[in-house]
Amino acid sequence: MIEVSALNKHFGANHVLRDCSLAIDAGEVVTLLGASGCGKTTLLRCIAGFETPQQGRVTLAGEDVTTLPPNRRDVGFVFQNYALFPHMTVAENVGYGLSVRRADRKTMESSVAEALDMVSLTGFEDRFPKSLSGGQQQRVALARALVLHPKVLLMDEAFNALDAKLRGAMQIELRKIVKRVGLTAVCVTHDQDEALTISDRIAVMSEGRIEQFASPQTIYDSPTTAFVADFIGAANVLPRKAADRFVADDQGWANDVQSIVVRPENFNLTPQVVPGAVPGRVDFVRLTGPDMAYEIALDGGPSVRALIDRHDHIQLDVGDQVYVSVRDKDGCKPVLGAL
Ligand SMILES: Nc1ncnc2c1ncn2[C@@H]1O[C@H](COP(=O)(O)OP(=O)(O)OP(=O)(O)O)[C@@H](O)[C@H]1O
Ligand SMILES: [Mg+2]
Structure with missing residues (x-):
């Protein structure tokens, strides 16, 4: 038309x-x-x-x-x-x-x-x-x-x-x-x-x-660029190296991929250490309504945002030690560009 x-x-x-x-x-x-x-x-x-x-x-x-x-x-x-x-x-x-x-x-x-x-x-x-x-x-x-x-x-x-x-x-x-x-x-x-x-x-x-x-x-x-990922919804746009900590063998990402996008709801937080999880510390906690939004400073950087359903009953406060992993590796999307 x-x-x-x-x-x-x-x-x-x-x-x-x-x-x-x-x-x-x-x-x-x-x-x-x-x-x-x-x-x-x-x-x-x-x-x-x-x-x-x-x-x-x-x-x-x-x-x-x-x-x-x-x-x-x-x-x-x-x-x-x-x-x-x-x-x-x-x-x-x-x-x-x-x-x-x-x-x-x-x-x-x-x-x-x-x-x-x-x-x-x-x-x-x-x-x-x-x-x-x-x-x-x-x-x-x-x-x-x-x-x-x-x-x-x-x-x-x-x-x-x-x-x-x-x-x-x-x-x-x-x-x-x-x-x-x-x-x-x-x-x-x-x-x-x-x-x-x-x-x-x-x-x-x-x-x-x-x-x-x-x-x-x-x-x-499936945003194609870091700009699009960041503009729509909340996104963690991680440098490729930082994302490697969550997705051990990179998923065959193409050479020109500079960043990996992980939506906040794709992160899982646990108070105890679990295999493959990245340690960090809770920096900020905020109630969004149905979810709790956390800012986590990963050991060695960077900071990431995680969104946890309140039905998961995770009790975390500012300053707590926490372990961060991804729920779905396919949800870690390679994109062009960086922020
Ligand atoms: N008639 C005009 N003469 C000169 N420059 C113009 C004219 N109309 C738009 N521009 C310029 O073109 C660019 C894009 O303007 P446009 O109005 O399309 O943006 P927009 O995306 O609609 O922004 P906004 O969200 O603020 O409405 C701006 O830099 C603006 O200054
Ligand atoms: Mg306009």
């Missing part, structure tokens, strides 16, 4: 997108995830038509749209700040795109009603934006994009203005709506939890490049 091929975008001397390529299937929800300034918005704006790349191609449903303006592409765009018109009612806001296209009154009313139904705001037609909660305003902005039945929905940090709890609820709601309507969606976020919640696939970006494009499970379980 969306194909981005070898896109390069410069703003003056600033090379903002570097050979970005993505192929997104119809009905997929994809997020562009990365730190501030890595080029997420610029890539989204190239797909929407608000920016034109110097090199590369964008195709939508097989049509080359690289140089077409936004209104000639079949895309709906939801901006970071919703940009609702304050002097217009909810119905007028949602119907705005249709009135620009000179739709007749009947089409307009039924389409607006349908779009408001999709976002569960039936009955809010005559309200004004300022009388709505943040989450409701967010859904009006979504309805305004959905009313035009775009092939593709593009959203730029659309949940930023919401508090944490509402934000979590809206993420689930968005995914349900997009799946029900059968849209193809590309969302920008710098929030890894949001990416894990809404996406079929995540494109992790760094300095204008796409580092990895894969499902949330693959990104979490």
